[in-house]
Amino acid sequence: MRAWQRLLCVLLAAAGQAAALDVRVLVAQGPQVPVRLLGTQAQPTPAPATWQVTVRGGKLALSGRDSGSATLYLPPSPGSLVEIAGVTYRGGVLLRAEGNRVQGINVVDIEDYLRGVVPAEMPALWPDAALQAQAVVARTYVTSRVNPKQPYDICATQNCQMYPGVRGEHDSSNRAVAATAGQVVTYGGKLADTYFSADSGGYTASAQEAWGRPQPYLIAQPDPYSQGAAGPKASWRITVPQAKVQQVVTQFRLNVGTVQTLKVGRASASGRVEEVLVSGSRGSARVRGAEAGGFVRALGAPSSRVMFGGTVSAAQPLVVAGQGSGHGVGLSQYGALALARAGQSHRAALNFYYPGTQVGQLAVPAAQAEPAALSQPLALGRP
Known part of the structure; x- marks a missing residue:
């Protein structure tokens, strides 16, 4: 069996095995997306081949070889690593043909996803409590966007949450993710809209004034913590x-x-x-x-x-x-920094910036466990 056929068999045989807390992150798209399967941290693949994934006749092709399918999937496994478009990610990879372009989607456990997100959104050397607040906010944000009816849940840019993969991880932020494992912000028993910005400039904005969508916990209020932090954009x-x-x-x-x-x-x-x-x-x-x-x-x-x-x-x-930087709705990162420096916990920051909310434990319905495009096991020649 040739190398491309072995790869295809691995991808097809693995379809349908997804964990309940996996997130699908669109990390690359274009007429050609290079992919490498790196094995695991404990057992890395020696000299892994690079597969140039393209679209041919509505189906994916692996280095010029027709796969017979518009969707290929290798699910995450403990310690697994993949390289998509030159960037290393934890977890697995979902490949989709979308018109004449390939979508490279990293399928990753939500906690591993946060290991990349938190230090990309907040300086990793900030105090633990600030990083923990960011971890809970980011976890809530992405969980609320998990939707099996869509081809992916979230993007990897500032339009969603920055996600640079393994290269962005840091020990300090990893500890913050671990310390808050599974914690999310809720209101009335549902996930809250945990918007955040860099610096409120001394006064948070309401969701009503920013976007015309009122939320009882996203209100305009004086913010002495951001003002006291004296960030670079305070004034x-x-x-x-x-x-x-x-x-x-x-x-x-x-x-x-x-x-x-x-x-x-x-x-x-x-x-x-x-x-x-x-x-x-x-x-x-x-x-x-x-x-x-x-x-x-x-x-x-x-x-x-x-x-x-x-x-x-x-x-x-x-x-x-x-004064300030960003839309000002929800958590002010410099405010969280000031609270942490004052010895306050991450819950204090969440309570102030999302008044009336609670911190609960993540529970994802079983229906969200599997990528929608792969609700049926793939067979060679059938998407």
Whole structure:
């Protein structure tokens, strides 16, 4: 039996063996995705072959050989490692043909997944309690997105949660993951929406003002912990040239001609912009609601908790002064840092930033145990 046939037999025979707490993370996609099976930490595969996975006629091909299937799957096993598009991950790999592209999906135990996520989202040398809060928040976030009806649960970029695989792991954050194993934030017996940002700037934002979706535990409130942490974006000031302002005005399709003045029309309870007033050589316009925050961030501001206003010209750029970094909803990482430095536990941070919630133990329904695309065992020649 040739090498590609042996690999195919392994992939097909293993279908259907998935653990209840596995997460499917889209880590690579493109016309060609290289994959290597590295064995386990205890028994690494010597000189593992690289398989170039492509799509041919709607089916996956392994280094030019037709697999006969649009989906191939090697589930995770204790200590297993895979390399997908040059990055090493714990767990297994799910390969899918999606149009003319290959999707490389890392299927990994949720706790192993968090070992990569936590230090990618928060500095690994921060105090234990801060890292533990981040671990619980990240665990809750990903668990709420596990959906067997979708081809994968979450992506590996900042649009979801950063996940660099094994290379991002650190002993300190590994301990935080282990110390909080299985812990999730709940509200009313359901998983909470555990949004987080770097720095609230001294006042958290509500989900209502940020996205128009109210949550009783995602509220606007003073945040002395973030203010006391004095992070690098606690207070900041940027200068925006007229050309940049004009570019953003055009991006938001405001037909005002050459921009002449720009100012905050209205701010929310947390001090975040809810209305921007723009005037120019051909008229005036206003940007409201969530779009107003997007407008401010498009100017280059790290947060929409800002103040600005006045004339804009080639000789007089716009000055924007603000506080914080990110949307400000939920956990403020610098606030968690200040609480940890004060000797408070991770639960204290969770209680403050998600008031009215509880910390419970993770329980994933059996229906979530297996990737939807593999609910039936694969057979050669049949997806």
